Amino acid sequence: MKKYFQREFHYDFLLLEFIIANNLYSEKNGLESAILSYEERSEEIVIYGVKYGDRFATKLETLETEMSALLNLPLTEKIIREGIVEYHFQTVKPERLVIETSTEMEKHTNKIEINLGYGIVYSPVECPHILVSGGTGSGKSVFISYLLLEFFKRKSTVYICDPKNSDLGSLSHYLGEEKVATSPNNIARVVRLAVTEMNDRYKYMNENFKYGSNAIDHGFQPVWLIFDEMGAFQASGTDKKSKEIVNEVMNGLKQIILLGRQANVFILIAAQQMRSETLSTDLRDNLGLRIALGANSSEGYRMVFGSATPETIPPIEVKGSGLLYKQGTGKSGEYYESPYVDMQKFDFIEELKKYI
Known part of the structure; x- marks a missing residue:
């Protein structure tokens, strides 16, 4: 199995950078921001977008292209649930037979x-x-x-x-x-x-x-x-x-x-x-x-x-x-x-x- 190339930043920093770059926040009525979290697994990383019914909820469901570019990783699955969106990215490249x-x-x-x-x-x-x-x-x-x-x-x-x-x-x-x-x-x-x-x-x-x-x-x-x-x-x-x-x-x-x-x-x-x-x-x-x-x-x-x-x-x-x-x-x-x-x-x- 081969490791994909990854940017050498901590994921916390990357997600903060992502929120700012994609205008997923507002300072008009105090600070409002989309909530992103992540989970590192053995061969993938999962990015979670938490939906609160605010103006960011719809946008959180359509971020696969931007996230793939941010992480420089291929998206393997997107799961839209009632209160959360999951983006699964592969960190280990499978080997061709x-x-x-x-x-x-x-x-x-x-x-x-x-x-x-x-x-x-x-x-x-x-x-x-x-x-x-x-x-x-x-x-x-x-x-x-x-x-x-x-x-x-x-x-x-x-x-x-x-x-x-x-x-x-x-x-x-x-x-x-x-x-x-x-x-x-x-x-x-x-x-x-x-x-x-x-x-x-x-x-x-x-x-x-x-x-x-x-x-x-x-x-x-x-x-x-x-x-x-x-x-x-x-x-x-x-x-x-x-x-x-x-x-x-x-x-x-x-x-x-x-x-x-x-x-x-x-x-x-x-x-x-x-x-x-x-x-x-x-x-x-x-x-x-x-x-x-x-x-x-x-x-x-x-x-x-x-x-x-x-x-x-x-x-x-x-x-x-x-x-x-x-x-x-x-x-x-x-x-x-x-x-x-x-x-x-x-x-x-x-x-x-x-x-x-």
Whole structure:
């Protein structure tokens, strides 16, 4: 973990300086001032603005830009409560995960959690399904390749739908055409396989009922359906027959999103840009991990994160960086750097062969 650069002043002095510089005081009717306090924690500092219903109360809720500049620290969270506003600033920079060739001793793991680097550990059981958005050059393909290896490392069954027949579609040479689909009919077949597996698991678990159990307790390994460029697939519905196929696939995906968690069946949806017609907001909100890589517009972030879109977007300058939202944390989308892979030194196909 790395320390961010900080100005060498005591926080008491900084907050006093801040109140003066931002006109958060008045001397007209005696001295009136906004009240600021702070709490230093192991990896963050929290600035509190106390609201008394006076003329400073509204201003205290909109100071994130000024406070970030004052402290020279990134804001990770703003919490507005009835009588107080909390500004959380990170004082320790998380480390980006660097991917290198594994050894035979690291071939498989029984761990459910996946280390995504930058202080993020992801558990599909606790936070099912993934959405990854990012345009050309954002690092989206490298990130999905990393996740694919992690899925296989956990002995997952992986199905791939790639309507553009790009890099993921070419993996049929290694995974087999029965699990990798590029045409609409084959995509429908693959989705049907995943839905059938999910339903069979529910049937088995009902016949071998254990209160509070899930598929893991019954020995079922994860199933992952990776669906790249869903918008391109939906655009293939140009006549009655093809629209029926699109509708069947979308219905299957909906079943997995809503019911897959307990059966240990998950979906990863990837898109260059998310639109409401691509995936309804109700279904999007059921995708527990959402990542937008690369710089995006305010509307683009809103389509990925919805109500979890942060008010202030940090600079997205590093390739493979973006915003990440994980359900259950109580936080909005926060700055994130995806695992770094030097593709000149890392042979993805050779690595893949170790796990399949």
